[in-house]
Amino acid sequence: MDHSLPGSSVHGVFQARVLKWGKAGRKRTDPSPLSLPFCNSIICSINDVPPRRYSLYTRTWLGYLFYRQQLRRARNRYPKGHSRTQPRLFNGVKVLPIPVLADNYSYLIIDTQARLAVAVDPSDPQAVQASIEKEGVNLVAILCTHKHWDHSGGNRDLSRRHQDCRVYGSPQDSIPYLTHPLCHQDVVSVGRLQIRALATPGHTQGHLVYLLDGEPYEGPSCLFSGDLLFLSGCGRTFEGTAETMLSSLDTVLGLGDDTLLWPGHEYAEENLGFAGVVEPENLARERKMQWVQRQRMERKSTCPSTLGEERSYNPFLRTHCPVLQEALGPGPGPTGDDGCSRAQLLERLRQLKDLHKSK
Numbered sequence: 001m002d003h004s005l006p007g008s009s010v011h012g013v014f015q016a017r018v019l020k021w022g023k024a025g026r027k028r029t030d031p032s033p034l035s036l037p038f039c040n041s042i043i044c045s046i047n048d049v050p051p052r053r054y055s056l057y058t059r060t061w062l063g064y065l066f067y068r069q070q071l072r073r074a075r076n077r078y079p080k081g082h083s084r085t086q087p088r089l090f091n092g093v094k095v096l097p098i099p100v101l102a103d104n105y106s107y108l109i110i111d112t113q114a115r116l117a118v119a120v121d122p123s124d125p126q127a128v129q130a131s132i133e134k135e136g137v138n139l140v141a142i143l144c145t146h147k148h149w150d151h152s153g154g155n156r157d158l159s160r161r162h163q164d165c166r167v168y169g170s171p172q173d174s175i176p177y178l179t180h181p182l183c184h185q186d187v188v189s190v191g192r193l194q195i196r197a198l199a200t201p202g203h204t205q206g207h208l209v210y211l212l213d214g215e216p217y218e219g220p221s222c223l224f225s226g227d228l229l230f231l232s233g234c235g236r237t238f239e240g241t242a243e244t245m246l247s248s249l250d251t252v253l254g255l256g257d258d259t260l261l262w263p264g265h266e267y268a269e270e271n272l273g274f275a276g277v278v279e280p281e282n283l284a285r286e287r288k289m290q291w292v293q294r295q296r297m298e299r300k301s302t303c304p305s306t307l308g309e310e311r312s313y314n315p316f317l318r319t320h321c322p323v324l325q326e327a328l329g330p331g332p333g334p335t336g337d338d339g340c341s342r343a344q345l346l347e348r349l350r351q352l353k354d355l356h357k358s359k
């Protein structure tokens, strides 16, 4: 399905907003932080929530209240954002990372000639609005990778403020204020921006990643990967199997080496630390870790990496590599066969990663 905004202006009658927030929810006030059944650390995010509490986060108002609490705390702790970011400019297309919450990234993708902007996962509407005003652009579309509040929480405020702004995402993911449901391979066109949605279920059932095509501006393509793929890591499989997640990771593995990876979180240092545990001899990982540590000493963002780099050190993209299979696989079965599928290896990696983080 094509989702063009012809030329450089926004027009047409938009669909009615199909998902509204409950009135009761809107009237509720934030509870005391101690009353939430998650945790109270500033570094706590949905990715730290124990699986048994996941349905509380996604299916009840506790999840929204938890998000509001984390938003308030992060704004107090990081008034200028958790990291210092650098925009990238390619022949009239600008990608601007915006640090939000404790470790999330939202993005503005801007056609600088038309002064049109697309926001990816604008979870802190205040921070994203400040960037929109600073850049002097019109927000015409929000691309939401998935329903989790730390990615979708700003949809309401921004779509109210920007009346013509469309909200895109998967209809399978209960995204707040969704106006334009997307399917796999649908393209959103805004000025010179051509952005393709790719279905990547596993973290959530309807998770989408967005691929900005570099050809129209003769620059590198850009992948906005939400919680599917991080620098040297991948998201937790909350709503799917290891096979589902592997298939989604293979979808992005098929993209070009030069594709820039713009992930949903700043997890690089921790992820590369884990990669060193499972693949200690990997020199590409070692070099990247040294660079990442220098960046983080000055609180500089580590975005973007490239998919070519990720192939060389990200263990979740390396389940086909004999070195990982030998290190983590169960070994030959009774009949002498390998017995360790890539999906089993991915599952084992995930378990080890969760243990590594909890130490």
Ligand SMILES: [Fe+2]
Residues within 6 Å of the ligand: 046, 146, 148, 151, 203, 227
């Ligand atoms: Fe998520």
